[in-house]
Amino acid sequence: MTDSRILTVPNRFKEPYDFEYVIDLQEQILSGADQLDLSRITFIEPYSMLSLLLIGRTYLRKKGTKLKLTGIPMNIHQYLHRMDFFKTGVFDMSDRLDEKMLLKRSSFSNRVLEITEIPNKERESVRVIGKIIGVFRKRAGHILKYWLSDRVVDYYVTVISEICQNIYEHSLDSGYLAMQTYSVGKENFVRLAIGDSGIGILKSFGNNSVPYDSPAQLIELAITTPISSKREFGYGLCQVKAIVEKLKGTIYLRSGNASVSTMYQRRTPGSSFLFLKNDLSNFDGTQILISLAG
Amino acid sequence: MVINIRKKADELKQKGLDLLTRPVGRLMYQSIRAMLEHIRAGETLVLDFQNIKVIDSSFIDEMIVRIVIDSRNGDMPFYVKLKNISEIAEINIDMVFRSYSNYKNKKIVVITENICQNNAFFIGPLSDREKDIVEFLRINKSLIQEDIVKFTGSPPGEVAGILEGLDSLRVIKKENNGVYFAL
Numbered sequence: 001m002t003d004s005r006i007l008t009v010p011n012r013f014k015e016p017y018d019f020e021y022v023i024d025l026q027e028q029i030l031s032g033a034d035q036l037d038l039s040r041i042t043f044i045e046p047y048s049m050l051s052l053l054l055i056g057r058t059y060l061r062k063k064g065t066k067l068k069l070t071g072i073p074m075n076i077h078q079y080l081h082r083m084d085f086f087k088t089g090v091f092d093m094s095d096r097l098d099e100k101m102l103l104k105r106s107s108f109s110n111r112v113l114e115i116t117e118i119p120n121k122e123r124e125s126v127r128v129i130g131k132i133i134g135v136f137r138k139r140a141g142h143i144l145k146y147w148l149s150d151r152v153v154d155y156y157v158t159v160i161s162e163i164c165q166n167i168y169e170h171s172l173d174s175g176y177l178a179m180q181t182y183s184v185g186k187e188n189f190v191r192l193a194i195g196d197s198g199i200g201i202l203k204s205f206g207n208n209s210v211p212y213d214s215p216a217q218l219i220e221l222a223i224t225t226p227i228s229s230k231r232e233f234g235y236g237l238c239q240v241k242a243i244v245e246k247l248k249g250t251i252y253l254r255s256g257n258a259s260v261s262t263m264y265q266r267r268t269p270g271s272s273f274l275f276l277k278n279d280l281s282n283f284d285g286t287q288i289l290i291s292l293a294g
Numbered sequence: 295m296v297i298n299i300r301k302k303a304d305e306l307k308q309k310g311l312d313l314l315t316r317p318v319g320r321l322m323y324q325s326i327r328a329m330l331e332h333i334r335a336g337e338t339l340v341l342d343f344q345n346i347k348v349i350d351s352s353f354i355d356e357m358i359v360r361i362v363i364d365s366r367n368g369d370m371p372f373y374v375k376l377k378n379i380s381e382i383a384e385i386n387i388d389m390v391f392r393s394y395s396n397y398k399n400k401k402i403v404v405i406t407e408n409i410c411q412n413n414a415f416f417i418g419p420l421s422d423r424e425k426d427i428v429e430f431l432r433i434n435k436s437l438i439q440e441d442i443v444k445f446t447g448s449p450p451g452e453v454a455g456i457l458e459g460l461d462s463l464r465v466i467k468k469e470n471n472g473v474y475f476a477l
Contacts, residue, residue: 126315133312150347154382157348161314165352226393235351235390242389 006070007033011040013048016252016259016289022048023283026055030062039071046178046193047252047289049085053115053176054197056090058284066092083178084114110142113179118167118194120175125168132164132177133157143181146188146294147247155243156192162236163194163288171198171285187293195287201255215258216276223253223260224274240290247292255286295333296377297326300345312348319356326361333372336467338477339365340407344378354390362404365464373464373477376417377407384410384417391418403463405477416465423448424456431466432476439472 007029012021029036044052059067069091072080080086086093116132119125136143140153160177167175175196182189201222202215210227212218221227223241228234237253244251244264251262261275299322303313306321313322326341333339339361343349349358358376365372379387387404395401395418403418405428410417414425415432423446430445431437443453461468467475 122317126317129315130310133314134310137311151381154348154380157312157314158350158382158386161312161348161350161352165315165350226397235355235393238393239351239386239389242385 005033006035006037008037008040011042013041013044013052015045016047016254016261016287019048019051020280022052022055024281026058026281026283029055029067030059033067034065035068035070037071038069038076039073041073041076044076044079045182045189046083046180046191047195047287049080049083050115050176050178050193050195051283051287053085053088053090054195054283054285054287057088058197060090066090068092068094070095082114083112083180084116088115088117088176110139111145111181113139113143113177113192115176115178118164118175118177118196120168120171120173120198122168125164129161129164132160136160136179143179144190145181147190147292152247155247159192159240159243159290160194162240163290166236166286167194167196167198170204171196171200173198173285175285190292192290193288195285197283197285200285202258203256214276214278215256216260216278219253219255219258219260220274220276223251223262244290249290249292252289252291253286254280254283254288256284257282295329295337296340296342297329298342298344300343302326303346311346312350313346313353313357314348314350316352316356319353322353323357323360326357327364330364330370330372333370335370336372338373338375340375340377342377343380343383346378347380347382349383349386351386351390354387355394358387358404359390359394359402362402362464366462371464373405373467375405375407375477379406379408379410379417381411387417388412395419401463403465405465420465424460427453427456428460428465428476431474434476436473436475438474442474 010021012018056067113132113136116128118128141148144152164177173196175194177194179192201219205218210221212221223237226235226238241251248264253260257280259277259280262273264273302322302325306325308318362374365374391402401419403416403420405416409415414429416428420428427442439453439457443450446453457474460466467477469475
């Protein structure tokens with residue numbers, strides 16, 4: 001193996017917008033690299049973690065071999081281990097951290113939902129969704145510590161259920177979910193990330209007569225109107241948007257080469273609150289991040 | 295007929311606080327549908343959601359929407375009333391009913407036992423005038439058309455049309471003697 005096949009990943013794992021720099025490297029990773037050097041990463045949030053996992057899975061599917069992760073800083077390694085990132089079996093992890101250095105599942109356990117695979121088959125998926133909701137309800141007091149009320153917990157149960165169902169109903173692939181609360185300075189965040197590398201929103205609407213001008217506009221329609229690729233009309237994403245709006249949170253939804261973000265916490269009367277982007281680097285499937293900050 | 299949804303969910307091995315997804319909605323619908331063999335014409339079916347927290351849009355579409363539609367069709371018309379609906383369940387039902395009504399161009403509304411966030415006892419897209427009449431009837435239990443004409447000040451023909459519409463939505467009951475009843 002030569003050094004030229006090691007690709008050093010930039011420290012762009014802090015926000016979905018930031019992670020675009022890593023997505024831009026995907027072609028390079030899939031065509032030339034066999035190792036990813038993560039030594040520059042100082043922080044990784046749930047959406048970026050899941051998207052890295054999807055890159056690894058695509059690599060494994062296309063090449064038949066696992067992409068090796070090297071140079072992982074200890075704190076990142078501990079976090080990824082704690083989130084069951086390595087349990088997915090997607091990456092080659094010959095550089096294991098000493099057992100003694102790994103984070104114990106104690107108080108920290110309550111602030112996360114570990115990475116869970118959402119199957120693409122209805123029956124299994126329904127079982128997994130039930131399990132995720134069960135764990136979420138047990139840990140909600142910690143995950144939603146800064147926003148806690150029965151109402152907010154119930155809102156999140158709806159959001160988790162609606163988005164997870166979209167995976168087996170529309171993506172034709174399995175996906176992953178992860179959730180975490182954390183603080184940066186005085187600000188607290190709770191992030192729910194769900195992603196798959198399936199057919200994406202554009203292809204899902206392939207035979208549908210919904211008119212749209214651009215891929216991002218189709219995503220916008222999917223979250224603002226009850227359109228559905230499978231039925232006469234659908235409710236899921238619309239309901240997610242309505243709930244996030246009530247909570248004054250943000251949605252980042254990316255599919256294929258387009259994204260839409262909503263920023264209800266910054267919405268001022270009369271201003272636009274939806275931000276559409278087209279012509280991004282292609283990234284298969286659909287990835288969604290729901291965030292609250294406060 | 296009163297159906298305790300918590301009990302029914304336990305029978306169907308749905309143990310959590312929430313009723314989510316289409317398959318679970320279908321399962322619940324089939325189970326309730328089998329019980330409706332015994333319902334009498336004009337009877338009110340009360341679905342009691344005590345100890346159920348979240349019901350999502352998929353469950354609502356597969357279960358509540360179908361039951362409400364069934365209540366209007368067939369040889370054995372009946373009425374549906376929801377009881378002990380949580381706040382989030384109400385929000386989700388309202389959203390599904392509004393989407394259904396808009397896209398199917400066919401209004402769908404359900405009466406509730408408890409007061410809702412719209413400060414009335416129903417979920418769904420009723421107009422202000424329809425809402426006033428449903429509420430007036432709920433308070434008075436039973437009325438004839440003339441009472442409602444006096445209450446609204448609207449022409450009798452218009453009131454008759456609204457009452458017919460509300461009756462066909464199954465949110466009020468019309469008896470053969472021309473008396474309207476609240477559910």
